[in-house]
Amino acid sequence: MxxxxxxxxxxxxxxxxxxxxxxxxxxxxxxxxxxxxxxxxxxxxxxxxxxxxxxxxxxxxxxxxxxxxxxxxxxxxxxxxxxxxxxxxxxxxxxxxxxxxxxxxxxxxxxxxxxxxxxxxxxxxxxxxxxxxxxxxxxxxxxxxxxxxxxxxxxxxxxxxxxxxxxxxxxxxxxxxxxxTTFRHGFAPWQFRDWLPRDLRRRVRPGEPMHAFFESWNQVWQHARDTGYTLPADAFRESVTRLATRVSGVVVDSWLLDSGYLVWRPDGGVPP
Known part of the structure; x- marks a missing residue:
């Protein structure tokens, strides 16, 4: 050991x-x-x-x-x-x-x-x-x-x-x-915060890249819900599609979106 x-x-x-x-x-x-x-x-x-x-x-x-x-x-x-x-x-x-x-x-x-x-x-x-x-x-x-x-x-x-x-x-x-996400518990971007990899959980605070990422995702998710995407899977798909226009490196792929995945592949790698 x-x-x-x-x-x-x-x-x-x-x-x-x-x-x-x-x-x-x-x-x-x-x-x-x-x-x-x-x-x-x-x-x-x-x-x-x-x-x-x-x-x-x-x-x-x-x-x-x-x-x-x-x-x-x-x-x-x-x-x-x-x-x-x-x-x-x-x-x-x-x-x-x-x-x-x-x-x-x-x-x-x-x-x-x-x-x-x-x-x-x-x-x-x-x-x-x-x-x-x-x-x-x-x-x-x-x-x-x-x-x-x-x-x-x-x-x-x-x-x-x-x-x-x-x-x-x-x-x-x-x-x-x-x-x-499987949508078993509905969906909201902040649900992922407690299940981030160990080194990123403490980085979700104002001024940090992870906080900015979640703030942007939450904003587009709220807007998706306000414009009629009320089912969790629909709100997820629409929010990720909109997030890709704000945050570089968000992968837009139909299989990923339909299956509840988001992949963030930023230039230079995931910030620490």
Whole structure:
């Protein structure tokens, strides 16, 4: 256990991260299916799967619809949880005890590392170092996904961090911020605030870029509702469409909007 690691409650629910799986399958298929050179052995790593490995197994099923031979490694800091998950292991599905210093072998480079709901506690100052540590295990242009979701998976946000293609020494680039809602609890932009990645939650205050982002989103959402878009899904779609005219980097894509996703990909990366 490194000084970066901290135990979590480890409670999760089936389906909590299915929306994230769906996004990655649609927008990162090359990352999941690439098999040239070292990518032939590239694995998906799920960090901190908790008491039960439901999310790891669900992701394995989703990603193998694109890459049937994909190897999956579930990592859990708690040794008892890791041992209990072995009942679900198979030739291409592995469960190991470990933390942010991932327990991968030399011939298991990571194409995708997911670390959801594992940084919600602890000092915010450690987040960049965790990102850098996890990023070292990625193949060039590999992806680190780190963020939070509510227990049901109704509200989710995540950093999308890309390892630079030309340097293993640099930290992963803060490429985009992903938001998703199922509308189970209705919709308002401020619902995402408490589920932002750990390093952004304290940045939602006047004068900060995240506060300006949410203020703009809330304004266009209110205007959408005032002009007849009263259903949550309709208000969401219209608000994101209008937000894209105010905030650079907001991705307008029909599948994303219809499915409750917002992707913010600002020039220069997501501001700290």
């Amino acid at each position: 490194s000084t970066l690691d901290a135990k979590t409650r480890g409670r999760t629910s089936p389906g909590r991260l299915r929306a994230l799986d769906a996004y990655l399958c649609r927008f990162e298929p090359g990352l999941l299916t690439r098999t040239d050179g070292p990518w032939a052995h590239g694995v998906f790593v799920d960090v901190g799967f908790g008491e039960h490995p439901w999310t790891t197994l669900e992701s394995a099923e989703a990603f193998r619809s694109l890459h049937p031979e994909l190897s999956v490694v579930g990592v859990e800091l708690d040794a008892a949880r890791a041992q209990a998950a072995h009942v679900h292991a198979g030739p291409r599905t592995h469960f190991r005890q470990g933390g942010f210093e991932l327990p991968l072998t030399a011939d298991e480079p990571a194409r995708l590392v997911r670390a959801m709901n594992v940084l919600r506690q602890g000092p915010v100052e450690r987040v960049p170092e965790v990102h850098h540590t996890l990023g070292r295990f990625l193949l060039p242009s590999g992806l680190l996904v780190e963020g939070s979701a509510d227990p049901e998976g109704a509200v989710l946000t995540a950093h999308l961090l890309r390892r630079p293609a030309d340097s293993a020494d640099l930290p992963p680039t803060r490429e985009a911020l992903l938001f998703h």
